[in-house]
Amino acid sequence: MSKKYRVGVVGATGVVGQEIIKILEARKFPVQLLRCFASERSLGQTVEFNGQRIDVEVLSQETLTDLDFALFSAGSSISKEYCPIAAERGIVCIDNTSHFRMEEGIPLVVPEVNKDALKNHNNIIANPNCSTAQMMVVLKPILDAVGIKRVVVSTYQSVSGAGSSAIKELEDQSRANLSGQELAPKAFSAPIAFNVIPQIDVFLDNGYTKEEIKMINETKKILGSDDIKVTATTVRVPVFVSHSEAINIETQQYLSADDARKLLANTPGVKVVDDPEKLKYPTPRDAAGKDDVLVGRIRQDVSIDNGIELWCVGDNLRKGAALNAVQIAEALIA
């Protein structure tokens, strides 16, 4: 009989936590015992897993024990406090928050891209930002084939990346607007219904947002190269699930659009949806609920000699968060 593991999900009642539990079940991760942690607010709730109802436990130093894995997605402050405690107890922590991502010695991993980084961990492994993760599986084969000089990315990110209150805000505000009413924003700093907001996460001194700098720094760490230049504009759009990205890639050597298409078609975790004649290209709705990152609109950049333009769409709750976290756990036990 193959080994089974005791898995804890921290933030089990949140949007990503719920997705982690679904994915553990769907991918038949060898779970001996699943424990679901949340804050006191969620006490009394239950979570369904493999047909069983599991009581939510309140996260504390006392409860966070007797686990092989803990998958964290309850916010940076929770990870900051509890990952080191769990790691000390021999629990392998896979952290969805940004807290440890750029820390030296902490692997930041997209398994299809840099699984090797898992070799050296001290029980804490960071899961990349949602918008970074989906870009990595697309950039990696191009980097390996022809090298990458510079990336200019603009994102179209769904509200589910901001949690369940943001999902509700888009729904309620849209409904209000369609009845001629306004509903003041709470989850966002501007209305999101029938609008777009060029801000995700807080602003930094250089005028970029933290989300943009995450994409820039995490890309370099995951691809293992400080030479790749990256700039990003991250934008929230009124979409429920899936992030889209217009990615402009200046390559070191020439790569034709056809070759880029072939390269990506042979990349695990990527599905090419690119047939302009039949008006086939990926949209957020197409990617929602899917594991693969969808790529289309692949074309040679007319503004430079060596450049590729493309459009990639991924389910931000899956590849951008829960799926990638579970894939990290899978890679560790493989």
Added chain:
Amino acid sequence: MSKKYRVGVVGATGVVGQEIIKILEARKFPVQLLRCFASERSLGQTVEFNGQRIDVEVLSQETLTDLDFALFSAGSSISKEYCPIAAERGIVCIDNTSHFRMEEGIPLVVPEVNKDALKNHNNIIANPNCSTAQMMVVLKPILDAVGIKRVVVSTYQSVSGAGSSAIKELEDQSRANLSGQELAPKAFSAPIAFNVIPQIDVFLDNGYTKEEIKMINETKKILGSDDIKVTATTVRVPVFVSHSEAINIETQQYLSADDARKLLANTPGVKVVDDPEKLKYPTPRDAAGKDDVLVGRIRQDVSIDNGIELWCVGDNLRKGAALNAVQIAEALIA
């Protein structure tokens, strides 16, 4: 008494035509007589102008006479057929469609940017594509100050750019979705409610869409330079009015973000809305109904030595179409 003009609006019942009539009135264009042309479908409709009800006339060779100006926004095939006839009759045609834009000898004009091009016209003047027009007022001062090498732009375009059926589709589809229903797309080739569509206009052989190539070619013509390299990804978003653009500008010489901000603050037709500390940046809702193109998120590109990232938002029915057309007429009579 100053001169007054006989003005015809072709496509007077459409989204842009209606906006032209509102703007002629609001800006007190010296109209002696306004005539409203449309197809037979609109016969019997009336249009309000300066408190008067004006009957819609059916456009034909017989009716399109006795005018000083004709402002066309009834589709390329109508402009192709009727602009030359009107021009031959001495009527100055300002055409909102793409038909004549790239034709040699036809001025393509954004008055704040290249008013001089109006000096040589043969009674046909082209109005740029909506997404191009708003980008021009932003690029021009930067071009003049430090030169521009390359522009990478990603757009977030509202449905009103696709006409009134598209506006209705977003509304109806959103309403359906919020009640758990689906409504098949007609105006677009994919659902637009709670989705984004990386296609505007038809696909060309090189994988770009016609909208993207319009932005590329029109930019060079308006700015009067083939040396400026441009690439674009144009995307439809579920917003009713105003197009947004994430513009990455590689400049010839260094320009600080502060200097870019000052430069743009002194540019006619531009309003800088850029105070990250107070979470101030432009969104489509802020620009709707306004004449100015709003610019924010101005920052130095961290990926190159000489680069500026910014975010610009304009009312696509105004600066992107109707307002610019009326401004061309104003420049001609000045």
